Amino acid sequence: MxxxxxxxxxxxxxxxxxxxxxxxxxxxxxxxAAIPEVPAITVETKVAEITASGGKVEEIGGKQYKVIEEFPNGGKTVEEIKETPAVPAKDAYDxxxxxxxxxxYTAEELAERKQQKYEDRVVELLRKKYTLNQELAILRQRDEKPEEYQAYHDYAEQCKATAKTEILGG
Incomplete structure (x- = not known):
């Protein structure tokens, strides 16, 4: 495409x-372009046109033939006269x-995408050490287990710094 x-x-x-x-x-x-309708032309109509213009028509085996050429020995070149089918009209179309x-992207969209990429990278780095359930448990129990929370917090800050360097360039 x-x-x-x-x-x-x-x-x-x-x-x-x-x-x-x-x-x-x-x-x-x-x-x-639109195609106009073309009505069917019957064998009878064609025979009438040929004979009106001085042409010869012969019937052979129940079919009508236009005589194209006659030879001195009595032979003839003929062409079968067939009905011309109708052509239905077609509307114009594109x-x-x-x-x-x-x-x-606009400058705003680029900034949003960069920020989203940064946030996604931080989460990706956090998930290398903590599952979402572990992270939520640590955050809920931060007052009861301050050492565990501090270790998580330090790691999260390290992940943010790494993502900032990788994505935001500094």
């Missing part, structure tokens, strides 16, 4: 999903192609 810029004026070969997002969209591929549009 093609990826276009925000204005849908240019196909993008490369784009950075850290700095923007893709949104499903459509682009006009082709407009098709054909669209599914595409993706690259929408760059």
């Amino acid at each position: 093609k990826v276009y810029n925000e204005n849908k004026t240019q196909v993008l070969e490369t784009y950075d999903l850290e700095l923007g997002k893709l949104k499903a969209d459509k682009i006009l591929k082709e407009s098709h 054909e669209y192609e599914d595409i993706q549009v690259y929408i760059p």
Whole structure:
């Protein structure tokens, strides 16, 4: 599927999903004009037109044939006359192609994403040592078990510092 810029004026070969997002969209591929109805033309109508214009028609085996060419030896080149089926009318329509549009994040969205990435990384680092249940138990019992809480708190601060260095750059 093609990826276009925000204005849908240019196909993008490369784009950075850290700095923007893709949104499903459509682009006009082709407009098709309306097709008028064409009525069926019967064999009888065609025979009448051929004979009216001076042509010859012969019936062979119950079918009508137009004489294309006659030869001196009595042979003939003929073409079977067949009914032309009706063609129903078609409304005009537009054909669209599914595409993706690259929408760059705003400065605010980039800041929010960076903050969310930082918070997710802090939680990821915390989970290496503490499960969520362990963390909640330590926080509930912080007054009863201050040493355990202090160890958790120190580790959490260390996780924040690590995430800050990795994600926020300082």
